[in-house]
Amino acid sequence: MRFGYLARVITALALLVLAVFTLKVFFHQPVTVVDPHVVGKQALPQKALLPDFAAISDIREKKRAFFDFIRPGVRAANRDIALNRQFLLDLQHKLKIEENFEISPSSYQRYSELAQYYQHKSNDVNADSIAKLLSRVDIIPEELVMVQAANESGWGTSRFARLGLNFFGQWCFTQGCGLIPQSRNEGANHEVRVFDSVDQSIASYLRNLNTHPAYQHLREIRLELRQNNLEVNPEHLAPGLLNYSERQHDYVIELLQMLRHNKAFL
Template sequence: MKKNFYRISCVLAIITALIISGCSTQNLPLTKPKIKIKIQSAMVNIKPQPTEPIEISITSLHELDTLFDKYQYSSEDWEQGQRELPRITFEKMTDDWQEDSQNLPVETKKSLFFRLMAPLILMANENIIREREIVKHAALNSLELKQIALKYRLIKNKSNTITITMRQTLLKKVDILPPSLALAQAAEESGWGTSRFANEGNAFFGQWDFSGDGMKPKQQRKALGNYGVARFDSPLASVKGYMLNINTNDAYHKLHVVRAQLRAKHQKITGLALVDTLGKYSERGQDYIDGLREMIRYNNLQFVDNGYLADNRLVHLTSEE
């Protein structure tokens, strides 16, 4: 998905409102990044990040270009072999994005969406890798291990005993989701970030909520009960919620098994390898799977499975008061 950087720069003025509202639009061609985290190794060296992000207000195209240049995040950098994605977050998709994205060339809109979401997916996976290392190496009676077991619904309270067998079960659940798969599902479920649910509640993956606090669809099916679409505080929280849902829900047991088999064979965990396991994610079944596979291939998303994060301090783009 290589695109001319100057072409994208021309349309950036249209989406300035999106950026100013807290969105980091990654205006890069979707090329072939690579993952730096050594997910097959016994230990993963992940540098701790400062708690507080750097907040930057973007008010002009020049400021955005300067920011991208600072983090070597331009088309030219990528064409020269730079494969890092900077740690950038944004607050929400705005009403302006819903309207303005309709005026963008399709390929440009897709590139912008993928650039927004890709760093979030890698950051969520990085957190899972940290948890996985605890599961692999912590003592069975450690508090950290029990907290993860609670989070992943393996035990009901901290007084429960964790066995070696339970550790192995937990390792099947605490694992990454391929960025290509997450990007394809986010695009499909949120309409490239233009859906009402993405706008109102940072819901990029269409997760259901039966607590009564979810966003109500316009046409509810009474047979399914009092349900809604889960809302999240941020797009990053939505990504983390999606991954936790996939990793804890027994409906995706097949994905857990296939992913564990790939690890056992020292093979890469890719979106194309796991996409066939998501038949229960949508009522569309096989048509949904076929659509995700086509999206991954057509947009060359499989290359993002090799993407890696830069070591920069987290950048959060904000608007001026």
Template structure:
């Protein structure tokens, strides 16, 4: 091959290599850096997309309906789980009353439920099952929805938007959640962050059914069961005295919200149906 031809080939190859390098550099500039990607994650863009922009709904009635309709499926889902757990425990209790021996699988599941609801049970007895059943019971749907509305300002709070936390639940490990802007000096709690609205509702229900602070709520509910009366929100609400530092004022506020939003709490409510 002549020298001129060789030079032309070398020049052509050099042009190709230079072009490839230029394209690669351009792609690197367009690709978001690891630091910027982390910044996007910290904004919880995935979580923001999971809840509607309730603040953008100008009509008050429409906003309330949208808020309740959004949360209702998760509330029903967890109440259904609790109802099935309760049904199982009642069947096991009946087995013991009838003098039957519980299977290993049955005893294992009972112990699992005792752990879930933070009830210490060394052995499965009639008394222990009755005590566990005080914890494994539903929370009235309207009580859950009203408390969520109260705690989040109808879904407008920072904690609902960024942390999918609809009930103001705290966590106590540094970095576990969102730091409240109004946190008092010397306090170390954070507001918990959840992966989903469903997780937030489930955690809230377990809290009411297991935390010692809400033993009064469980006692009221057990008394209603014993009297054959329905589990009503306006009865159980008094068991939330320790949910807020405002105590009695908080209870009165929830009762007032229950009264004034009764029509919106009904599933399949239509705006034109209100009297």
């Protein structure tokens, strides 16, 4: 009787050890992927376990999986932007109602950091400067971000998404900063940037839209919507991405079609 009990205990412990070992193998991180097209890099550490979207054969399931994967990062990034925007709106309000308003050192530091991050040249805290900075410190609708990520990354299956966590086709111009496109023209020096995380990729993309001269029209559309107390929706902002692709109008039309066809998943 006693021997039978011990045997069962030993068997249970053995099964537990085997289960733990199996889980460690299945969820092993980090994954290091070596790519021959990376200049000046030996390996690219994948800090997030990227799902194998290419292995999902059902189209609807692949779309759902991709959007569910990237949505939390998009929401978190937009939430951070919204908090910084509210800080600026509060500052703007105080400046308007307080005759002798003086900004605190901590608020001025935060304002200066935002101005630098969003490439706003003036650190002066006045009505005009705050208004100009507010035109940059604003969200991009998550539906638009997600369909553009799907478009640029082939639903997360592109080489740049898999190896560089780059879901938006963002370029860089320092040797070794990313992956060399296999179809890059002779004499060109751009690379497709490699990111340490999905969140970093999303934050960089949003900053690009909020600062680069190519997307000034997008920011103007958004500002006009704000001034008229209208919703900043993806369909209104999509035309502002005209310069994101060489295809221009066709690219915008494709994004609008993707927004319409994927409403059930967004």
